[in-house]
Amino acid sequence: MFDFITKRSFGINLLAVIAMFFALALLFFSLLGVITKHGQQLTVPDVRGKNVKEAISLLENAGFEADVRDSIYIDSIPPLAVYAQTPDKGAQVKVGRTIYLTVNKTVAPMVKMPDLEGLTFRSAEMMLKSLRLNVGDTIYKPDFATNTVLQQLFGGKKIKPGTLVAEGSNITLILSSGTGSVENPVPNFVGLTYAEAREMLSASNLNPGTVIIDPNVTDTANAYIIKQVPARKNEIGDFNMVRAGESVDFWLSANKPVTDSTATQPAKQE
Structure with missing residues (x-):
């Protein structure tokens, strides 16, 4: 053969x-x-914002392959909507090229709330973004450390570090605006309960400083202010002045002091 x-x-x-x-x-x-398929190129369509099933069908009908590569949670777009695509819209690629999709999750994952108090606003903002949390409202309050976080709130209430919150949640930050430029007479807190004094401090844009508690006190909120620094008046009878954001120190006792409206300090306890 x-x-x-x-x-x-x-x-x-x-x-x-x-x-x-x-x-x-x-x-x-x-x-x-x-x-x-040399020379056979197609323009990648824009499927962002579309439901993932609709996006895959559109891409396959246009001559592409589609693959869900990643997922993310964004509260501003519907669940299972396409957040990003690679290659991007308008790119010229070969027929049959795989288009990778990033899809929005249906349920927001939970993350631990960080401790932001004492950080600068910029640092707090970066930390929130790294955890995919958002800065909500920013409320300014007079305090010494300008533009630092004084409190962190969620849903209008103070939130402790480590508390689980959903990604995309808005965190309200109370920030320091620095001390005020206008001086006002120091309020008289002697004779008030500590709870009443805290309310007056807040209304005057002042902060509680050091609190010294008598050993006989069992209920701090209802204990009485027997001394404050700075006092209402100085040794010569003139009003002491204080600016918004400054602090006042308190001495607390279980017994209400006997006060004299003309005195610069409360009477001594027997």
């Missing part, structure tokens, strides 16, 4: 093999454009 090959000289067979090799190479390179 193979006599026609074996009876031919080696040189002729070698030439035949070389000719066949070049013929196959020519055929391969001529078909390479068809195999690789």
Whole structure:
């Protein structure tokens, strides 16, 4: 059967093999454009914001493959909506190219609330963003440390570090605006309960300073202020002045002091 090959000289067979090799190479390179779809390019459509099923169907009908590569939670777009795509819309790519999609989660993951108090606003904002939390309202309150976080609130209430909150939640920050420039007379807190004094401090944009509690006190909120620093008046009877954001120190006792409206300090306890 193979006599026609074996009876031919080696040189002729070698030439035949070389000719066949070049013929196959020519055929391969001529078909390479068809195999690789060379020159066949399509424009990637914009599927962001669309439901993932609709986006995949649209891409496949346009001649692409689609694959969900990642997921994220964004509260401003519907669940299972496409948040991002790669390659981006308008890109010119080959037919059959895989378009990778990032899809919005249906349920927000929970993260631990960080401790922001004492941080600058910029640092607090960066920390919230790293946890995919948002800065909600910013409320300024007079205090010494300008533009630092005094309190963190969620849903109008103070939230403790470590509390689980949903990604995308808005965190309200109470920030320091620095001390005020206008001086006002120090309020008289002597004779008030500590709870009443705290309310007056808040109304005067002042802060509680050091609180010294008598050993006989069992209920701090209802204990009485028997001394304050700075006092209402100084030694010569003039009013002491204080600026918004400054603090007042208190001494607390279980017994209500006997006060004299003309005195600069409360009467001593017997």
